[in-house]
Amino acid sequence: MAKKQKEAFFTPIGIDTGQNGEIEKSVKLPEATKKTHKQLGLSDDDVVNMFEQMYLQRRFEERAMQMYQKGKFGGFLHLYIGQEAVSTGTVFAINDDDDIITAYRDHGWGLVRGVTAKEGMAELYGKATGCSKGKGGSMHFAKVENHFWGGYGIVGGHIPIGGGLAFANKYQQNNRIATCFLGDGAVDQGALHETLNMSQLWSLPCIYVVENNGYSMGTSTRRHTVGEIHERSKGYGMKSALFNGMDVFTVYENMKKIAEEVRKDSMPWFVEIRTYRYRGHSMSDPQKYRTKEELEEYQKTDPIQRLKTYLIDKKVTDKKNLEEIENRVEEQVLEAIDFAEESPFPEDEALFEDMYADEPFFHDKK
């Protein structure tokens, strides 16, 4: 009698495996820093400002989601909600003329690097007043004059470009460093490995940061990649770090230390920041790949709520002031929606604008 063969499996399967009644988390958060803002060299104003920046990113996206659901604009909408401590902690830690490039989950990065709520919302609406003149949409926010080089839509495609920004900084000896943010899904792209190798070989002043939010679209980290992500750079002899991305102080503390070191010795770093995205990959995501309990577990560690509690507990500010900030942000976002709705769409001529820096040419254009 032929022995029954075991079925051939490839991917580790199922969201239930190994649960034992416990909540299976897709990312395990390292401990947050115990230091106070004063110990980190941040002023009271700084941390209140951090709160405002994070709250703006949150409310901007919550409102954008509503507008999307109302059918006010089309395209993709990948929300950053839950990850705001990463963008905010980083931008406070690095210099204003250091370079930032990221993937398509880019609204938070844009807002914290000078894309105004109005310019951002108008871009989502595809209006001429958007930060990229309505040519890019949700995935291509940018503010190049503020050294935010944009969001890019091909997973992993912008990683070597981040290396190139750093290359040019080193070439021009301008004392700027580059930071390149990618999702955990991009870790599996060959572009990352080619770039890490060349960055170490050529001493490029760049920090490559994986925002590990637990899911590569709908595939959890343990189902799409092997080993520990932050250990990937060991094969290239590159310095690495792993830290908590749900606490803005932890992000600030680590990114500041790393940025200072990169500026000094021009050697790259590979960093894994563990965070969590509350919403689906995009708006069409039914989120069948994770449990409600897991999501709720992470929402308990919400970075904005955490900072708010800290500000009140440490008496950095009072509830009334925070409420005023929240109201101000809410107002700002609502004004941005009005602005986007009232703004004109690009003129027809705009279709052929911005393709070329030099004399434009269009084959067979009548």
Next chain:
Amino acid sequence: MAVLQFREAIREAIDEEMDRDESVFIMGEEVAEYNGAYKVTEGLLDKYGFKRVIDTPISELGFAGIGVGAAMNGLRPIVEFMTFNFAVLAADQIINHASKARYMLGGQLDVPIVFRGPNASAGQLGATHSVAYDSMYAQFPGMSVIYPSEPDDAKGLLKSAIRNNDTVLFMESEQMYGLKGEVSEEEDYIIPIGKAKIKREGDDVTIVASGKMYHIAKQAAEQLAKDGVEAEIIDPRTIKPFDIETVIKSVKKTNRCIVVDESHPFGGMAAEVGFLIQRDAFDYLDAPVRRVTLPDVSAPFSKPLFDLWMPNAKDIIQAVNAVTYRS
């Protein structure tokens, strides 16, 4: 006029541009210590040093992307591919990033980069080392595609390419690097991108051919002249933007046209030029436009099969005979 090899003309262009602009640098496989896989960059490392002449690992996707980022951030990279057949690995950077970043960010940045290297077949190298990519890249907006045939064109056009503020693909041929030709000694010799050149005048038939194909067209024209058929050869030099006006003007004179294209037939330069001629010069045509291209099959290794595969002067003569109703 100085007589230079094709590789020397390219080297002069790179050297002159590196000399006049600090932000120009060259990177690629074997460009520095090895002095270039085809000796194009010979001597540049000695002159400019390791900062500006950079050996890369065999990571086409990675170093093309580093070039794109460097171009955005103030430099003017010349990225050499050992062949455009290997640049397929970098196609994401060329097609999705270099040519699109400016538009999708609403004109906030420029990508002044030159990707260059040999294109198409270099003899019996098998299926993966033999493809012409000029037509494929010309499909995409946002970049120029140059495929010159002679050292003079190569020098003037490469200097233009390096100074261009957008993405330029500059294609050469392993088999033409040793080709000698007269090159202008004019100081700062520039040929504008997008201008065709009539390289042989004739009244009987127009032959459009660029790159390596120009040389077989020239052979065919010499042969045809012995039979009293005078071909006009137009070398577009630039595939994108394509100078169709020069071709149309010639066709209105000769009333017949052959397009020679080193690409496969589907949707290539030959197909596009043929379409434009039928639309814009229909009433002037005394015969349907014909094309000479590779067949729709990958490159074989075996010599007899390879010879059958590669367009040659005989194929062009046959096409000319067909449109002049002499066959």
